[in-house]
Amino acid sequence: MRVRLAEAADTSSLAELRVRWTEELDGPTDDPSFLDRFEAWFARESAHRVTWLAETGEGSPVGMLNVMLFERMPRPGRATGRWGYVANVYVVPPHRDAGVGGRMMEALTSYADESGLVRLVLSPTARSVSLYERAGFSGDHDLLVRPRGEITAPGAGPRS
Numbered sequence: 101m102r103v104r105l106a107e108a109a110d111t112s113s114l115a116e117l118r119v120r121w122t123e124e125l126d127g128p129t130d131d132p133s134f135l136d137r138f139e140a141w142f143a144r145e146s147a148h149r150v151t152w153l154a155e156t157g158e159g160s161p162v163g164m165l166n167v168m169l170f171e172r173m174p175r176p177g178r179a180t181g182r183w184g185y186v187a188n189v190y191v192v193p194p195h196r197d198a199g200v201g202g203r204m205m206e207a208l209t210s211y212a213d214e215s216g217l218v219r220l221v222l223s224p225t226a227r228s229v230s231l232y233e234r235a236g237f238s239g240d241h242d243l244l245v246r247p248r249g250e251i252t253a254p255g256a257g258p259r260s
Contacts (some may be wrong), residue, residue, distance in 0.1 A: 101162070101200060103207045106151040111139045113153060113161040121190045152207050154191070154200050163191040163200045167208060167220065184212060186222035201228075205235035 106114060115138040122129060142151075145168075154163030167184040174180045186208065191200045212220050223245075224232050 101154060101156055101195075101198075101203065103152050103154045103163075103200075103203045106153040106164070108143065108146070110151075110153050110161075111135075111142045113155075114138070114142065114151065114164055117161050117164050117190055117192070118188075120192055124193070150211065151188075152204055154195075154204055161192075162195040163189075163204055165189040165204050165208060167212070169217075172218070181218040182216065183219045183221065184217050186220055189222075189228065201231045202234065205231065209235055 112135065115135050118138065119129070119134065145166075148170075149166050149168045151164065151166040153161060155161055165186065166188050167186050169182055169184050172181045172183065189201070189204070191204075208220070220237070222232065222237065224237075
């Protein structure tokens with residue numbers, strides 16, 4: 101098994117993983133234009149997103165993750181820093197609990213350290229928390245989230 105940076109030539113493998121993930125959550129889907137949309141998305145996003153692909157020794161895709169990079173607003177007297185939001189972490193079911201996620205986290209955290217990212221942020225599932233904790237992530241109660249459509253103002257109902 102190897103983990104490497106994904107390239108434009110890997111979009112079909114990444115799209116295949118995205119389809120498997122979606123079907124695992126939502127059941128079978130028929131979307132003939134998905135690969136074209138995925139390829140266009142990957143081309144647009146690659147300017148500010150880094151993606152890794154995990155493959156078997158035979159080259160079959162078994163996992164992926166990406167990090168979206170953000171540059172912090174400059175402050176007087178301080179260097180500008182960058183941070184990353186970790187997203188789309190997925191391992192196909194037959195390869196879970198076999199070290200694939202850990203290897204992807206190693207690649208990610210090495211990249212973050214070498215690139216000088218000041219922090220990595222993510223939104224874990226309950227099942228993934230231990231993976232992220234092993235990679236050095238910890239809870240931070242300073243992060244607040246505003247979900248779309250669930251906000252109410254005093255005296256008002258939910259927005260849609």
